Structures are given as C-alpha cells and as structure tokens.
Amino acid sequence: MSIKPISISLSPNVESDDVRLAFGLTFLPWKWKKGKAIEKLEQSFRGYLNVKYSFSFNSGRSGLTTILESLNLEKGSGVVTQAFTCNAAINPILWSGLKPVYVDCNKDDFNIDVESLERTLEKENNIKVLIVQHTFGLPANMDKILEIIEKNNLILIEDCAHSLGAEYNNKKIGTFGKAAYFSFSRDKIISSVYGGMVVTNDDELAKKIKENQESLKFPNNSWTLQQLHHPILLNFIILPLYNFIDLGKIFLVLSQTLHILSKAVHWKEKRGEQPSYFPRRLPNALALLALNQFQKLERFNNHRQEIANFYYQELKNTNFILPVDFPERKNTFLRFTIKHLNAHEIIYNSWHKENILLGDWYTSAIAPEDTKIENFGYNSQDCPNAEELSKITLNLPTHINIKEKEARRIVQTLKAL
Numbered sequence: 001m002s003i004k005p006i007s008i009s010l011s012p013n014v015e016s017d018d019v020r021l022a023f024g025l026t027f028l029p030w031k032w033k034k035g036k037a038i039e040k041l042e043q044s045f046r047g048y049l050n051v052k053y054s055f056s057f058n059s060g061r062s063g064l065t066t067i068l069e070s071l072n073l074e075k076g077s078g079v080v081t082q083a084f085t086c087n088a089a090i091n092p093i094l095w096s097g098l099k100p101v102y103v104d105c106n107k108d109d110f111n112i113d114v115e116s117l118e119r120t121l122e123k124e125n126n127i128k129v130l131i132v133q134h135t136f137g138l139p140a141n142m143d144k145i146l147e148i149i150e151k152n153n154l155i156l157i158e159d160c161a162h163s164l165g166a167e168y169n170n171k172k173i174g175t176f177g178k179a180a181y182f183s184f185s186r187d188k189i190i191s192s193v194y195g196g197m198v199v200t201n202d203d204e205l206a207k208k209i210k211e212n213q214e215s216l217k218f219p220n221n222s223w224t225l226q227q228l229h230h231p232i233l234l235n236f237i238i239l240p241l242y243n244f245i246d247l248g249k250i251f252l253v254l255s256q257t258l259h260i261l262s263k264a265v266h267w268k269e270k271r272g273e274q275p276s277y278f279p280r281r282l283p284n285a286l287a288l289l290a291l292n293q294f295q296k297l298e299r300f301n302n303h304r305q306e307i308a309n310f311y312y313q314e315l316k317n318t319n320f321i322l323p324v325d326f327p328e329r330k331n332t333f334l335r336f337t338i339k340h341l342n343a344h345e346i347i348y349n350s351w352h353k354e355n356i357l358l359g360d361w362y363t364s365a366i367a368p369e370d371t372k373i374e375n376f377g378y379n380s381q382d383c384p385n386a387e388e389l390s391k392i393t394l395n396l397p398t399h400i401n402i403k404e405k406e407a408r409r410i411v412q413t414l415k416a417l
Contacts, residue, residue, distance in 0.1 A: 003244045005351070006406050008335065008359040009187045010239060012399035013293060013300065014231040021292055022231045025285050032225075033218045035284030041291050042197070045182075048297075049172050051199045053206035055213045056287060060161050060183030060196035062279030064131075065092040066216075067157060067179045067198055070208035071129070073098060078127040080120065080154075082112040083365040083378065083386035085133055087269055089159055090366060090376055093131075095274045100376065101127060104383040108324045110337065110393075111140035113385060114148065121152050129155045134163035134173050136361070136395070137189070137304075137332030138323070142168045142176050157181070161196075164189040165301045167330035178202050179209075184286075186230065186264060189300065189334055190293035192286040193227035194262070219280045226262040227286055233261065243355050265368060272375040296400075301332050304398040307407050308333040311396055314411040335359050335395035343394040346417055354413045359395025 025031060038056055045054040057063040068079070075097040081089060084105040093100045101124055104116035112132055121127060130149060132140050149156045156177035160166075164182055166173040174180035179202065182188075184195030200206050233255060242248030255261040266275040282290075293300075308323075308331070315322055321339035323331070337359075340346060344363060350356040363369055365386040366378055373380075380387050396410055 003241065003355075004239050005242050005355045005357050006397065006402070006410065007239065007242075007357040008395060008397035008399075009357065011186045011191060011193065011231050011234045012397060012401055013191045014235060015296075015400065018289065018292060019231050019235045021289060022228045025288065026225065026228050026232075029221060031288070032221055032285040033283050035287070037284050037287035037291055038282060041282075041287045041294065044291065044294055045197050045199060049174055049199055051175060052201045052203075053199065053209070055198045055206075055209050056282035057196045057198065057213070057216075058219050058280040058282050058286070059088075059185065059194050059278060060181050061088045061092050062216075063181035063196040063198040064089070064157070064159070065095055065279045066209055066212050067181060067205075068092055068096040068098060068129070070205060070212050071155065072208070073128050076126070077129070078124055079129040079131060080117065080127055081131045082133055083383035084110060084135070084362055084389050085365075086265075086362065086367045087272075087371045087376065088265065089131070089133060089161070091269055091272060091274070094272050094376070095278075098129075099126075100378075102378055102383055104385045105135070105389065106141075107385050107389060109138050109140070109326065110135035110389065111138065112145070114141060114144045116383075116385075117145075117148060121148070127152070127154065129157060131157045131159055132177070133159040133161075134166060136337050137162045137166050137334040138326070139163065139166050139168040139173050139329045139331070146176065161185075161188060162334040163332050165297060165330075166332045169328050174199055175201075179205060184290045184293070189332055190290060190297060192289035192293065193230045195282050195286045195290050213281060216279055216281045218283050219277050222259070223262070223277055224283045224285050226259065227289075229255075229261055231289075270368070270371045272372070300400050303400050304333040307398040307402055307404075308336050310404060310407050311336045311338075311411065314408070315414070318415060320414065333398045335361065336398050337361075337393055337395050339389075339392045340394065341392055342417075343392050346414070347394050349417065350410075350413055354409075356410055356413060358410075359397070361395050362390055362393070365390050
C-alpha cells in the first residue's frame with residue numbers, strides 16, 4: 001500500500017508550480033498585502049463571467065457577509081437557505097443579524113427543493129433573500145427558482161462556492177441573481193487556501209459592496225503566512241507521511257495547534273460565532289495563488305468531467321446510486337457524489353483499509369458534524385431529505401491529481417465492499 005493517501009481534500013488542486021509560487025512568496029513579505037494581482041484577479045472574473053462588477057475577499061463567507069450587509073436589510077429579516085450545507089454558508093446570515101430560514105433539498109440534485117421552498121414562503125412573511133446553493137458543482141433548477149423569485153419579490157444570491165464554470169442552459173452560474181459569491185478555499189474548484197469573490201451587475205449594490213470592501217482591513221501577515229505554508233507543507237511533509245505511523249496526520253494537527261497552518265473551519269464558526277479574520281480583504285499573496293489556479297480553470301474542469309465519466313462508466317449497474325445527469329445543466333463535478341446505505345461505513349473503511357480518503361460532504365445536515373446545530377436555528381424535522389442524504393452520501397475525488405489509475409483503485413475498492 002502507498003504511504004501517500006488518495007485524498008479528496010488537503011489542497012487537492014496543488015501542482016508543482018503552485019508550490020513553487022507559494023514558496024517564493026514566503027520570502028517576499030512586501031507583496032503579501034497590497035499589489036496588482038488583486039485587481040488583475042477581479043478583472044479576470046469580470047471577463048470570464050461577463051459581469052460588470054467583481055470584488056475580492058479573503059473567503060467566500062467574507063464575501064457573503066459583505067453582500068448581506070450591503071443590502072441594508074432590517075435586522076431579523078429572513079434569509080432562505082437549504083439544509084445539506086456547511087456552517088460557512090449559514091454563519092454570514094447570523095453575523096449580519098439576519099435569520100436563517102431552512103428549506104429542504106432535492107434528493108436528485110442535492111439542491112434546494114422548490115416545493116419545500118414554496119411551502120416555506122407561504123408560511124413565513126418576513127423573507128427578503130433567497131440564497132441558492134449549487135451543490136457539488138451541479139446547478140440548481142434556475143427556471144423554477146427565478147419564477148419563485150419574481151412571484152415573491154425576493155433578492156436572489158447565488159452560492160457558487162462549488163460551481164465556478166458551471167452553466168444552466170448555456171448561461172454561467174453566478175450571473176442569475178442580484179449577486180453571487182465564489183470560494184477559493186483549499187478544496188474548491190480553484191484554490192488559494194483561503195479566498196473568495198463577489199460578482200454583481202447591480203450598480204447600486206456594487207457601490208455599497210465596494211464601500212464596504214474598502215472599509216475592511218487586510219488579514220495580518222501571520223495569517224497570510226499560514227496560508228502560504230499550506231501547499232508547501234502538504235506537498236513535502238503531510239501527504240507523503242500521512243499514513244507512515246500517522247506522522248503526517250500528527251504533523252498536520254501540530255502545525256494547526258501551533259498556528260503554522262490554519263484550519264478550514266475555526267472552532268468559533270462551529271458555534272455560530274465570528275472569528276476575527278472575517279470579513280477581510282483578499283491579500284495580494286493569495287490573489288497571486290488564485291490567479292495561477294484561475295489560468296488552469298478550463299483544464300481543471302475538463303479533467304473533472306473526464307474522471308466523472310470514468311466513474312459513471314465503471315460504477316453503473318452497481319449498488320451505488322450515481323448523480324443524475326440533467327441535460328440543461330453543465331456540472332463542474334467538484335466532487336462526484338454517490339449514494340449508498342452504508343456510506344459512513346464506506347468512508348471509514350476505505351481510509352483504514354485502503355488509504356483512500358473519500359469525502360464526507362455532508363455527513364450532517366449542517367456540516368461539519370461537530371457544529372452546534374442548536375446555535376443555528378435548524379430543526380431537523382423540517383428537512384427530511386437533507387437528513388436522509390447526510391446518512392447515505394459520499395464523495396469521490398475528481399481533482400487534477402486524481403488520474404485514471406487512482407480512480408480505478410477507488411472503483412475497485414468500492415466494488416469489493
């Protein structure tokens with residue numbers, strides 16, 4: 001068995017040029033905060049999505065927080081969002097003094113269930129905003145959602161954290177709503193360890209977002225250095241030693257404890273509290289990392305599609321339920337999500353027996369599992385589909401470092417269970 005695991009997370013997009021870039025930047029602290037890369041990245045997004053405005057932040061949740069605060073909503077206003085999500089998508093609602101209102105998801109596409117949404121809108125009378133999550137890179141049912149938005153006079157925000165490059169009826173995801181936000185965190189479509197982007201075509205909202213963005217500070221240098229360390233240490237130490245008497249795992253935990261590396265989710269976020277580094281602007285050093293990844297976007301997404309096609313072919317006629325292929329939707333396949341009654345057991349066994357780290361998005365309706373659900377105003381009885389999916393889904397990796405050899409080993413392991 002290989003010591004280095006087949007991994008779905010742990011900075012999966014990192015290639016040798018990303019490591020060299022991060023390593024070089026560690027010795028150039030004058031480039032960490034301000035620089036030309038920030039505007040270049042924003043400009044690249046405007047061109048790619050053909051939108052009027054784009055604003056960078058140090059994370060997707062910083063971006064969403066800024067959108068919500070720029071809307072100048074009355075405190076306590078309702079913001080509809082789906083269950084079967086991450087606390088990173090809910091916390092900005094709480095931090096902005098608004099009320100998350102949960103609706104169920106659809107079991108076929110993991111996205112917001114329009115029937116559950118319509119029932120909720122009939123009961124609730126203070127809903128102002130609908131956040132639509134395009135889960136795992138598969139666009140939601142935008143035709144129906146836009147009808148509901150117009151009928152109920154709601155503000156639509158698109159959560160594109162998983163879906164950079166996805167399309168619905170040949171239109172880019174992120175261009176349907178009043179605003180959209182993207183994430184560049186360590187396991188997203190493109191990765192700068194932390195980072196995010198907000199886009200909009202609305203002149204008035206853009207003015208307010210720009211004012212709020214410019215009022216924010218940059219993260220401090222020690223935080224930025226943590227992010228630069230991430231691809232370097234993952235590549236040279238953590239992954240190569242991950243399963244060698246657990247040295248890699250021990251080094252990862254120790255590095256996070258000593259603040260050499262950051263955690264993907266701060267402990268405060270699991271309680272609905274706000275860490276001090278949100279919201280912040282995107283530092284130039286991370287903009288450079290994101291730009292380097294953005295230049296590879298087409299290659300990355302083409303590769304994800306090829307690996308997804310391999311999984312479709314090799315796992316058909318098995319006990320696994322495969323993702324539905326919707327002809328009007330172009331899926332980025334951030335992860336290839338399958339269903340099985342023993343999903344949690346498979347995730348656990350594949351690692352311990354075969355050194356394969358399969359994905360656990362999402363093993364609870366609001367992930368990660370140790371999130372204090374009671375702090376988030378969520379009632380599990382309202383979202384039975386989300387509760388069921390959290391027990392039967394697991395994710396297969398599709399990123400650029402998964403070649404057919406690794407994908408075949410994953411398939412063989414699944415078929416042997």
